[in-house]
Amino acid sequence: MVLEQYVASFERDTTLEVKTQIRRHGNIFNSMYATAERNIAVNRLGFLVDLGDFRTFRKDFQKAFDAFDAQFLEIVKARKTIFKYDCSHRQDRVIDP
Numbered sequence: 001m002v003l004e005q006y007v008a009s010f011e012r013d014t015t016l017e018v019k020t021q022i023r024r025h026g027n028i029f030n031s032m033y034a035t036a037e038r039n040i041a042v043n044r045l046g047f048l049v050d051l052g053d054f055r056t057f058r059k060d061f062q063k064a065f066d067a068f069d070a071q072f073l074e075i076v077k078a079r080k081t082i083f084k085y086d087c088s089h090r091q092d093r094v095i096d097p
Contacts, residue, residue, distance in 0.1 A: 006068055038067030
């Protein structure tokens with residue numbers, strides 16, 4: 001459940017227009033994430049839990065969690081870059097991190 005909550009935290013709020021574009025190109029959008037190592041690891045964990053097979057759970061959990069941590073750090077770095085190069089001179093911009 002902890003990992004599922006962490007995964008859910010990566011889902012961003014989007015406008016109706018963006019949701020429409022995602023839906024329109026849903027298969028392409030989903031296929032980009034389906035092959036990501038972190039998503040494969042999460043799916044594997046769910047499958048193992050359903051089977052009651054916990055022999056490799058800790059290793060698989062750590063692998064998935066580390067992958068999401070790496071993605072989170074990439075997001076933080078990208079946000080810092082955006083503020084540094086795009087918003088540093090604009091005091092009127094408010095972006096909710």
